[in-house]
Amino acid sequence: MPRLKEEQLQKIYEERKQQITLAAVKIFAQRGLPGTKISMITSKAGVSHGLFYHYFKTKEELFISLVREAVETSMQEIGNLSHLTASPIEKIRILTQGMLDESGAPYFMLLHRARNFxxxxxxxxxxxxxxPIEIYVERLLPIFQEGQQRGEVAGGNLTEMIANYLTVISGVMVLGSGYPTPQIxxxxxLVEKK
Amino acid sequence: MPRLKEEQLQKIYEERKQQITLAAVKIFAQRGLPGTKISMITSKAGVSHGLFYHYFKTKEELFISLVREAVETSMQEIGNLSHLTASPIEKIRILTQGMLDESGAPYFMLLHRARNFxxxxxxxxxxxxxxPIEIYVERLLPIFQEGQQRGEVAGGNLTEMIANYLTVISGVMVLGSGYPTPQIxxxxxLVEKK
Amino acid sequence: MPRLKEEQLQKIYEERKQQITLAAVKIFAQRGLPGTKISMITSKAGVSHGLFYHYFKTKEELFISLVREAVETSMQEIGNLSHLTASPIEKIRILTQGMLDESGAPYFMLLHRARNFxxxxxxxxxxxxxxPIEIYVERLLPIFQEGQQRGEVAGGNLTEMIANYLTVISGVMVLGSGYPTPQIxxxxxLVEKK
Amino acid sequence: MPRLKEEQLQKIYEERKQQITLAAVKIFAQRGLPGTKISMITSKAGVSHGLFYHYFKTKEELFISLVREAVETSMQEIGNLSHLTASPIEKIRILTQGMLDESGAPYFMLLHRARNFxxxxxxxxxxxxxxPIEIYVERLLPIFQEGQQRGEVAGGNLTEMIANYLTVISGVMVLGSGYPTPQIxxxxxLVEKK
DNA sequence: TATGAATGAGTATTCATTCAT
DNA sequence: GATGAATGAATACTCATTCAT
Structure with missing residues (x-):
């Protein structure tokens, strides 16, 4: 019985933590670190502000862990591309899709905020x-190279093109709901061979 | 005698106000409204915090006036395009250049922050x-239409294309110094006829 | 379980609020709105300045609520006179006593400050x-009229007499501790038939 | 010629000083020391706020000098009563009139504020x-005594009656424009023999 | 675990006062 | 003498964080 209870508590613990985290990502993404008040997070999560401190040491600590998560997730997603059985241009399209996807956007936004503001x-x-961006470029280079060889990807300096491409996609993603989201x-x- | 003095005072007044405003634009653009502390503005402007309130009622009031200025400036710049003697695609290139230009960026960033965050x-x-974006689209439509007629601009729904184009340029501009800026x-x- | 806890919290809430309010009334009465610093109130109430804002939105909001309370209390006290079984002149004496009473004075002082300063x-x-004073006069008129009919109250225009009487009592009350308080x-x- | 110029300057100096002083008395009387801002005084006097400091060292210094003036004036007015050829009750009436007089009231109000708030x-x-009040009482005692002997003034303890009387008049005077001013x-x- | 009362460091804002012109 | 730009001490208010219950 104590085992069960412990498990239950553990489950509640994880659920609550997730609940607060989810609320936090969105608000951090939209308002940034100084613009986000603990009360905004807790009221969106539907808990008391005191509870926040049962799960996180400080506001900054949460922000840091979220940024870390974002970095890791984004690196992982790029890594996953290699394992797909799809043409290079298809992989690029999938990556683009993933970055612009609603669920991923807040994390990228967080990265953006951390990177600039x-x-x-x-x-x-x-x-x-x-x-830095260079790491992302490096990881994507093989895919683009293969694409260029196959004649799917436009010619020119690939390192530069990938960096530019990431810039554009990041920019679109960062803009958020105030602007129309372009079709993929x-x-x-920008990258396809004409 | 009073005339001269008055002019001098007027000059000092305008200079100081400008000095504080310039410092403020950059910091607001980089950090947003809640991330900007009065002390950041005044120390960057090299004046005491008390002086801020000699020129502006509140931090918010300054932010508002800057956003207003940004809106007006951006509308004006688009308006100016029509008067140029250049081909449509050239005008679009000039607009792009202007938006990505370092000096204009803070104002656009301000607009972006106001629009989203x-x-x-x-x-x-x-x-x-x-x-809204729609107004900008509307103002640019004639230029793109002419471009399409001349075969300089890619085919397709222009309203959509212009909106998407603005999104991309805005996004790139908003990203700022953490990312490489693509060549124009x-x-x-994105818009040229292949 | 939650029931009990809620009640306790409710009680603490009310007590603290009362504690701060009581401190505030006295200081507002003595020093007025601009002369009263939050730190005066909180240190007199024995709490941190931060707690003040847990219970009240701003200094002004508290002042407003106190004035409202004072208005209501004073109207009520006059209303209560009618229900007493006492001769008119006795009722007037009781009213006078009540107004000059130490405990009521701060509220009247608040009203006075609100009315004038x-x-x-x-x-x-x-x-x-x-x-306005006229409302108080109107409410007291029946009592004075009956007094005049019974020959207890001096002759003459009653509306004027009551207004004057209220002025004198208010004035005495407002002076406070720097002056001797006259016997009732x-x-x-001023109002008795000679 | 230099003499003349000096005189003129002197005259301007006195005029300006008077102008500022007059504005200050009224505002101090109405709003008290902390409620009075230098800018209120100078704008009412129609001069720049900087000019204030040509004539007065600090806000407090001006307040002090005004209170001193008020004390002296009030003592003097009471002293003047003795030299009048009028019956005691007439002198009391004149004193009352003087205190309630519009022009004198601000000074008395100042005294009141200094005394209490x-x-x-x-x-x-x-x-x-x-x-203290006692000094005023003492100075007025001879007049009331003579009045009592002549049968013009009501019987009873005179020291007490005078103190009470001063309290009432001061109170009425202090109330100011928010209340009706009673007829003398x-x-x-309060003091006449019935 | 959950709540909200309590604290105090940090910020925005006001305003008396100084001073160059 | 006169003005208003400039400063900084004092004050109002916010909000992250702690803690008793």
Whole structure:
């Protein structure tokens, strides 16, 4: 019985933590670190503000862990591309889709905020510096190279093109709901061979 | 005698106000309304915090006036395009250049922040609602139409294309210094006839 | 379980609020709105300044609610007179006593300050305008009339006499501790039939 | 010629000083020391706020000098009564009139504020303590005594009656414009022999 | 675990006062 | 003498965080 109870508690613990985290991602993404008040997170999560501190040490700590999660997720998604059985251009399309996808956007937005704006905790700066755009470019290079060889991807300096491409997609993703989201096919014009 | 003195005072007044405003635009653009502290603005402007309140009623009031200025400037720049003697595709290139230009970026960033993020004062929401993307699209439509007729601009629904194009350019601009800025020629692939 | 806890919290809430309110009334009465610093209130109430804002939105809001309370209390006290079984002149004496009573004085002082001095919030001005002296006069008129009929109250225009009488009592009350407080019997000379 | 110029300057100096002083008395009387902003005084006086400091060292210094002036004036007015050729009750009536007179009221109000309310500078406290009500009572005693002997003034303890009387008149005076001002004849009921 | 009362560091804002012109 | 730009101490208010229950 104590075992059961413990398990239940554990389950509640995880559920609550997830509940607060989900609320936090969205609000951090939309308002940034200084614009996000603990009360916004807890009221969106439907719990008291005191409860926040049962699950997280500080607001910054949560922000840091979210950014870390975002970095890891994004690296992983790129890694997953290699294992797909699809043509290079298809992989690029899938990546684009994934980045613009509603569910992923908040995490990317968080990364963006960490990368550019706010006064972020030192730990976040470190994290971001360890994963500069160049790393993403490097990981994507094989896919683009194969695409170029196959004649699917436009010619030119690939390192530059991938960086530019990431910039554009990130930018679109960051803009959020105030702007229309372009069709993926249209965006593909940037990399497809004419 | 009083005339001269008055002029001098007027000059000092305008200079100081400008000095504080310039500091504020950059910081607001980078950190947003809640992330910007008065002390950041005044220390960057090299004045005491007290002086801020000699020139502006509140932090929000300054933010509002800057957003208003940004809205007006951006509308004006689009208006100016019509008067140029250049081909449509050239005009689009010039607009792109202008938007990505370093000096204009902070203002666009401000607009972006006002449009998406922060808890902005009601007055700003109003302002932004009065100038949705659609208005910009509408103003640019004649240029794109002419471009399409001349075979310079790709085919398809122009209203949609312009909106998408603005989204991409805005996104790139908003990303700022953490990302590489794409070459304009490369971005033009999105609208040029292949 | 939750029931009990809720009640306790409710009790603490009310007690603290009362504690702060009591401290505030006295200080507002003595020093007025601009002369009263939050720190005066909270240190007199023995709580941190932060707690003040847990219970009240702003200093002004508290002032407003206190003035409202004062208005209501004073109207009520006058209303209560009618239900007493006492001769008219006795009722007037009781009213006088009540107004000069130490415990009621701060509230009247607040009313006085709201009526005359300070830059008060619009809401207070409204409140005060809705309860001019004339309303008090009107409510007291029946008592004085009966007194005059019975030969207890001096002759003459009663509306004027009551207004004057209220002025004198209010004035005495407002002066506070710096001046000797006259005996009630002596003050009654103003309205008693010689 | 330099003499003349000096005189003129002197005249301007005195005029400006008077102009500011007059504005200050009224505002201090109405709003008290903390409720009075330098800008209120100077804008009412129609001068720049900087000019205030050509004529007065600090806001407090002006307040002190005004209270001193008020004390002296009030003592003087009471002293003047003795030299009048009028019956005692007439003198009391004249005193009452003088105190309630519009022009004198602000000074009395200042005294009142100094006596009761605000956090006043030590110097003011001293001044006020040196001139307690008792001194006024003492100075008025001969007049009331003569009045009692002549049968014009009601019987009873005169020291007490005078103190009470001063309290009532001060109170009425202090109330100011929010209340009706009683007729002097009616107030005289308090001291006249029935 | 859950709540909300309580605290205090940090910020925005006001306003007396100084000073160059 | 006169003005208003400039400063900084004082004050109102916010919000992350702690803690008793």
């Amino acid at each position: 706010e006064e972020v905790p030192e730990e976040v700066s470190q994290l971001i510096q360890n994963y 096919d249209w965006l593909m014009r | 922060e808890e902005v004062p009601e007055e700003v929401s109003q302002l932004i609602q009065n100038y 020629d490369w971005l033009m692939r | 300070e830059e008060v919030p619009e809401e207070v001005s409204q409140l005060i305008q809705n309860y 019997d002596w003050l009654m000379r | 605000e956090e006043v500078p030590e110097e003011v406290s001293q001044l006020i303590q040196n001139y 004849d009616w107030l005289m009921r």
